[in-house]
Structures are given as structure tokens and as C-alpha cells.
Amino acid sequence: MNPELFLADLEAKPAALAALAATLEERDPFEEIPQEVRRVVFLGMGSSRYAAGVAALRLRAAGVDAVAEYASAALGHPPSRDTLVVAISATGGSRETLDALARHRGRSTVLALTNTAGSPVTEGADLVVDMAAGEERGGVSCRTFQHTLALLLALQARLTGVKADVPGLVRRAAEANADLLDRRGVWLADALTLLDGPHGVYAIAPAERLSSAEQSALMVREGPRRPADACETGDWAHVDVYLTKTLDYRAILFPGSRYDGQAMEWVRQRGSAVLAVGGATEGAAKGALEGARTLRYAGDEDADVALLTETLVAELVAATWWSGSAA
Numbered sequence: 285m286n287p288e289l290f291l292a293d294l295e296a297k298p299a300a301l302a303a304l305a306a307t308l309e310e311r312d313p314f315e316e317i318p319q320e321v322r323r324v325v326f327l328g329m330g331s332s333r334y335a336a337g338v339a340a341l342r343l344r345a346a347g348v349d350a351v352a353e354y355a356s357a358a359l360g361h362p363p364s365r366d367t368l369v370v371a372i373s374a375t376g377g378s379r380e381t382l383d384a385l386a387r388h389r390g391r392s393t394v395l396a397l398t399n400t401a402g403s404p405v406t407e408g409a410d411l412v413v414d415m416a417a418g419e420e421r422g423g424v425s426c427r428t429f430q431h432t433l434a435l436l437l438a439l440q441a442r443l444t445g446v447k448a449d450v451p452g453l454v455r456r457a458a459e460a461n462a463d464l465l466d467r468r469g470v471w472l473a474d475a476l477t478l479l480d481g482p483h484g485v486y487a488i489a490p491a492e493r494l495s496s497a498e499q500s501a502l503m504v505r506e507g508p509r510r511p512a513d514a515c516e517t518g519d520w521a522h523v524d525v526y527l528t529k530t531l532d533y534r535a536i537l538f539p540g541s542r543y544d545g546q547a548m549e550w551v552r553q554r555g556s557a558v559l560a561v562g563g564a565t566e567g568a569a570k571g572a573l574e575g576a577r578t579l580r581y582a583g584d585e586d587a588d589v590a591l592l593t594e595t596l597v598a599e600l601v602a603a604t605w606w607s608g609s610a611a
């Protein structure tokens with residue numbers, strides 16, 4: 285793994301997203317999915333599982349039986365012909381994902397979503413979909429995570445039959461990513477200072493975008509190897525709140541939960557430091573984010589643009605710490 289190449293991977297996000305949008309405009313990569321799907325089981329590890337968790341939640345909310353499983357779990361949904369297994373692996377070689385997939389090969393309908401053509405995860409798959417994220421030379425899953433999310437939104441549209449302009453969304457996300465990258469000279473130094481505490485970085489997001497908190501925490505751990513963790517915003521008042529009493533608690537908050545205000549109330553009381561990435565969402569209580577430093581970016585009022593963009597903040601912070609350079 286290499287921090288300079290990781291940074292270059294991040295800088296290539298807008299172009300990669302724009303290319304993905306063009307591909308999605310041309311063709312739906314999921315058009316060959318059989319009609320008779322009764323259940324969707326996502327398998328993956330790390331960032332691949334984070335993206336799957338959000339996709340499964342969205343599908344369930346649309347009435348589709350869907351679950352994201354740890355590929356490493358010994359217990360999982362049993363295989364069946366009307367189960368669609370979506371095995372997600374950027375490298376296509378994670379042992380746990382391949383092991384879980386072995387239970388389904390030839391017994392469930394298998395879709396492999398991967399960034400590596402011809403990789404083991406594609407063997408025996410009924411359908412292979414390319415993440416089209418390009419090579420991640422830094423060795424860290426960042427564009428693949430983002431492309432996985434975007435492609436799973438396209439899969440959701442296919443499975444639910446609800447029309448969605450996914451290419452348009454991906455284009456807006458490309459612009460939002462470019463905006464954060466272009467203006468990093470304005471915000472990154474501040475973010476680095478705010479988050480640079482002795483006890484690590486905590487990332488907080490609503491359940492619908494929990495992947496943003498999980499991926500952010502992973503980036504801080506994987507690159508600069510600092511302590512970091514993720515928490516769901518409502519659950520925060522039952523879990524992380526305890527840490528604010530004893531630690532120098534520094535957090536990135538991805539707004540959008542109806543419980544943003546509840547978490548921020550504790551933050552203000554305890555004098556914790558919070559960087560809110562994006563603005564208060566419509567319907568949020570007035571002053572819900574009061575006490576947080578706020579970082580806005582183009583398109584952040586759209587929760588789906590946020591889903592495809594906001595991890596870039598933690599990724600750029602991680603890249604800078606990792607390379608040991610100042611912003």
C-alpha cells in the first residue's frame with residue numbers, strides 16, 4: 285500500500301464516476317438478472333460489506349427480502365434457486381467471500397460484482413458485473429467502494445422496477461467529489477486539526493448511510509493506522525456517548541438522521557469536537573448542528589449524492605496523515 289498512490293486514486297474519483305455514469309447510460313449491467321428472484325443475499329467483507337449493508341436496507345424498505353451477510357459467518361441463508369447471491373469483492377479474491385460463495389455456487393443464482401476480471405469470485409458465476417473503478421494503485425479500496433454503492437443503486441432500480449436516474453445521480457456525485465477535491469486547500473487543514481486528537485477518530489452516520497461512517501473509520505485505520513470507529517447516529521446516544529465523558533472525543537458527523545440534534549446536544553455538553561460533513565437536512569430541528577464545524581459541498585443536500593461523496597473527507601484526511609505531509 286502506498287499513500288501517494290492512494291491520494292492519486294482519490295483524485296481520480298470524479299473522472300472514474302463520470303465514466304461509470306456514461307457506461308450506465310449506455311446499458312443496465314443488471315438486465316440479465318432473472319425475474320424469479322425471491323431473496324437477495326449480499327456477501328462481502330470490509331468496504332464491500334459496508335456498501336452491501338446500505339443496499340440491503342434500501343431493498344428491504346422497498347419490500348424486497350434482502351440481507352447483507354458477513355461472508356465470514358458460519359451461518360448464512362441457505363442456497364436456493366430463487367435466491368440471488370451478490371458476491372462483492374473488488375479484488376475478487378477475499379477468502380471469506382469465496383468460502384461463503386462456495387455454499388451457493390450451482391444452487392443459487394450467483395452475481396459476482398468485482399473490479400478484477402477473471403478473478404476467483406467470477407468462477408461459475410451466472411452473471412459478472414464490472415465495478416469499472418480502474419486499478420487502485422494505492423492498494424486501498426476507495427473508488428471500488430464508491431462504484432459498488434452506485435452499482436447497487438442500479439441493481440435496486442432493476443429489482444424493484446422503480447425507475448431511477450442512476451447515471452444522473454452518479455454525474456452529480458462526480459461534481460460533488462470534484463468540488464471537495466478542488467476546494468481542499470480551504471477545508472482540509474482545519475479538518476486535520478479538528479480530528480487530530482490522542483484518542484482516534486469517530487465517524488457517525490444515519491443507518492441509511494452507515495457505510496459512510498464505516499468506510500471513514502476503515503480509511504483512518506487502514507492508511508495512517510490510527511484508532512477509529514463507526515457508530516449509527518441514533519445508536520450513538522446508547523453507545524459512543526459514554527466515550528465523550530472520558531476521551532478527547534473527535535468525530536466526523538454525516539448529517540441526515542432525525543437524531544443529529546440529540547447527539548449534538550451531548551457533544552455540546554461534553555465539549556467534544558465534531559466536523560459535520562454536509563448541512564442540516566430538511567426537517568431537522570433548528571440549530572441541530574450547532575456546535576459542530578460544518579463542511580459544505582456542492583450537492584450535499586441530496587442524501588444519495590452524499591452517500592456517493594462524503595467518505596472523501598475522511599479519505600483525504602487519512603491520506604494526508606498517512607503520507608506525513610501537511611495539508
Ligand SMILES: O=P(O)(O)OC[C@H]1O[C@](O)(CO)[C@@H](O)[C@@H]1O
Nearest residue numbers: 329330331332373374375378425
Ligand atoms: O472487496 P474485497 O477485495 O473482497 O476486499 C474486502 C476488504 O478487504 C480489503 O481489501 C482490505 O484487506 C479492503 O480494502 C476491503 O474493504
